[in-house]
Amino acid sequence: MTYAIEAQQLVKHYTGRGGDVEAVRGVDLHVREGEVFGFLGPNGAGKSTTVRMLTTLMTITSGSARVAGVDVTADPEAARLRIGVALQEAGLDIRQSGRELVILQGRLYGLSPAQAAERANDLLKLVDLDGDADRRIKGYSGGMKRRLDLASALVHRPDVLFLDEPTTGLDPASRLTVWDELRRINDQGTTVFLTTQYLEEADQLCERLAIIDAGLIVAEGTPSELKADLRQRRGLTQEPTLDDVFLEATGRTRERAAGEVQEVHA
Amino acid sequence: MNKYVVLIQRSIREALRTPEALFPTIFIPLFFLVVNVGQAAEIFPSTSTPFLAGQNYAAFQLPSALLLAASFGTAALYLVEDIEGGYFDKLRAAPIPRTAIVFGRLAAEALKSAAIAIVMVLIALPFGIRIASGPLGFVLLILLTATWAVVFSGFMQLIALKTRSAAATNSAGLIFFPLLFLTPNFVPRPLLTRPMEIAATYNPVTYIMEGMRSLVLHDLEWPAIGRGFAVVAGAGALMVLFSVRSIRRYD
Numbered sequence: 353m354t355y356a357i358e359a360q361q362l363v364k365h366y367t368g369r370g371g372d373v374e375a376v377r378g379v380d381l382h383v384r385e386g387e388v389f390g391f392l393g394p395n396g397a398g399k400s401t402t403v404r405m406l407t408t409l410m411t412i413t414s415g416s417a418r419v420a421g422v423d424v425t426a427d428p429e430a431a432r433l434r435i436g437v438a439l440q441e442a443g444l445d446i447r448q449s450g451r452e453l454v455i456l457q458g459r460l461y462g463l464s465p466a467q468a469a470e471r472a473n474d475l476l477k478l479v480d481l482d483g484d485a486d487r488r489i490k491g492y493s494g495g496m497k498r499r500l501d502l503a504s505a506l507v508h509r510p511d512v513l514f515l516d517e518p519t520t521g522l523d524p525a526s527r528l529t530v531w532d533e534l535r536r537i538n539d540q541g542t543t544v545f546l547t548t549q550y551l552e553e554a555d556q557l558c559e560r561l562a563i564i565d566a567g568l569i570v571a572e573g574t575p576s577e578l579k580a581d582l583r584q585r586r587g588l589t590q591e592p593t594l595d596d597v598f599l600e601a602t603g604r605t606r607e608r609a610a611g612e613v614q615e616v617h618a
Numbered sequence: 619m620n621k622y623v624v625l626i627q628r629s630i631r632e633a634l635r636t637p638e639a640l641f642p643t644i645f646i647p648l649f650f651l652v653v654n655v656g657q658a659a660e661i662f663p664s665t666s667t668p669f670l671a672g673q674n675y676a677a678f679q680l681p682s683a684l685l686l687a688a689s690f691g692t693a694a695l696y697l698v699e700d701i702e703g704g705y706f707d708k709l710r711a712a713p714i715p716r717t718a719i720v721f722g723r724l725a726a727e728a729l730k731s732a733a734i735a736i737v738m739v740l741i742a743l744p745f746g747i748r749i750a751s752g753p754l755g756f757v758l759l760i761l762l763t764a765t766w767a768v769v770f771s772g773f774m775q776l777i778a779l780k781t782r783s784a785a786a787t788n789s790a791g792l793i794f795f796p797l798l799f800l801t802p803n804f805v806p807r808p809l810l811t812r813p814m815e816i817a818a819t820y821n822p823v824t825y826i827m828e829g830m831r832s833l834v835l836h837d838l839e840w841p842a843i844g845r846g847f848a849v850v851a852g853a854g855a856l857m858v859l860f861s862v863r864s865i866r867r868y869d
Contacts, residue, residue, distance in 0.1 A: 366869065407711055408710075408711065409707055409710055409711055409869075410869050411869055429713050430713075432711060432712060432713040433713045435711075437707075437708070437711045439704055439707055439708075440704075441703065441704035442704065443703065443704030443705045443706075443707055443708035444703065444704070444705060444708075445628070445632070445700070445703075445705050446703070447631070447632050447635045447636070448628070448631065448632075452631075456624060456628055457708075457712070459620065459621070459624040460621055460624060460625075460709075460712045460713075460714050461712065461713065462620075462713075504708070
């Protein structure tokens with residue numbers, strides 16, 4: 353089996369103002385090529401830290417990770433060429449136009465000016481921003497910024513796309529648009545690693561998922577496997593939801609989870 | 619190399635699109651120039667003040683104004699915006715040399731400061747100031763101003779990378795005031811009181827100011843010019859080195 357992402361005993365410790373923090377405590381991941389893999393967890397569980405380690409943005413305390421066959425610690429430069437990243441904050445330069453930003457991103461990945469301009473045209477059409485491409489990003493809505501961030505992450509046709517809570521803060525219509533883009537991108541063969549707090553999103557988009565809590569993976573499988581497993585173990589008469597799976601895996605009750613996990617129905 | 623050019627172009631575009639940030643970098647140094655000259659010009663008439671070399675007191679003060687104009691460090695404030703907005707991570711996730719992220723902004727800052735310095739000298743010319751060292755001296759004056767801008771912005775970038783805070787970066791910029799005032803700002807070094815002379819001698823900015831002043835007031839005096847460039851070269855190398863190291867260790 354070829355994996356797009358392989359992580360072995362990934363650990364991240366750092367010293368914060370309140371002392372030593374064990375953000376990730378030994379995560380193993382095996383994400384297959386071409387799948388949409390969901391990475392769920394409550395706030396502070398270690399999702400973003402894991403993504404930042406896998407995308408070369410954060411050093412790894414111990415353990416190892418390979419993305420698209422490249423060891424991210426040994427050869428971060430090669431790894432960066434093969435991954436696309438859209439983090440929790442849409443990382444955009446608001447003084448530029450959408451087109452300028454995507455072209456600049458293309459140039460940073462080695463495209464010629466003509467190639468970058470052509471790629472920008474294609475991507476801006478893909479994310480339905482071609483009509484607003486020459487406006488400054490400062491005037492874009494939250495949804496438009498997310499879609500532009502997505503476009504700029506795809507400029508070099510990455511093998512693996514990391515999306516850290518790409519729909520957080522979006523209205524339901526914008527969220528559905530991003531879901532459509534993700535499906536389209538995945539149909540073109542790109543592996544997608546998606547962190548989200550929206551369980552419905554994971555259920556809709558992900559072929560397999562892992563749930564992380566307090567820096568450790570506490571459940572992993574397809575959404576239906578995880579639900580079936582819970583139903584069998586608890587002897588439930590009705591099919592549980594992914595919410596039930598999440599709450600059981602993280603040891604939370606609905607009351608405790610209020611405010612930590614939100615759900616949006618399509 | 620293309621990646622450096624692309625990032626320099628981006629930083630220049632950014633500066634041009636925020637003209638409101640450019641205005642104070644010209645207005646405030648000119649304001650200080652006018653005020654300082656207004657306060658002290660009567661004390662130092664050009665006819666009886668040997669250190670003015672036949673020019674008026676404004677010529678003596680011009681280097682201070684140029685140094686101040688090059689010490690706003692706006693590149694670092696844009697960097698904090700990038701950090702806070704997430705674009706800095708986007709750049710770090712791209713397959714580009716870490717030095718390109720540092721140099722992209724610093725090179726743009728140098729070009730911007732050179733342009734501002736040219737404007738300031740052109741504004742000063744009708745008021746009787748001339749660049750005594752000629753066209754080559756004028757070029758060296760602009761170059762020294764621009765390279766000082768790189769040093770100071772490099773320092774501010776370092777603060778930005780360490781603190782990731784706009785407030786801390788902004789406050790760090792105030793360090794320029796003691797650096798500027800512990801210099802032979804109003805009179806040459808030999809005329810300072812002994813404690814001030816000692817302080818000015820240990821202040822590296824003194825040598826940049828004296829280098830610039832020699833270009834304005836005298837013919838090409840290579841030892842003074844050389845000391846000025848040596849200070850910016852040494853300080854610049856340190857700032858770039860620390861900034862690149864800071865980006866490499868940025869978690």
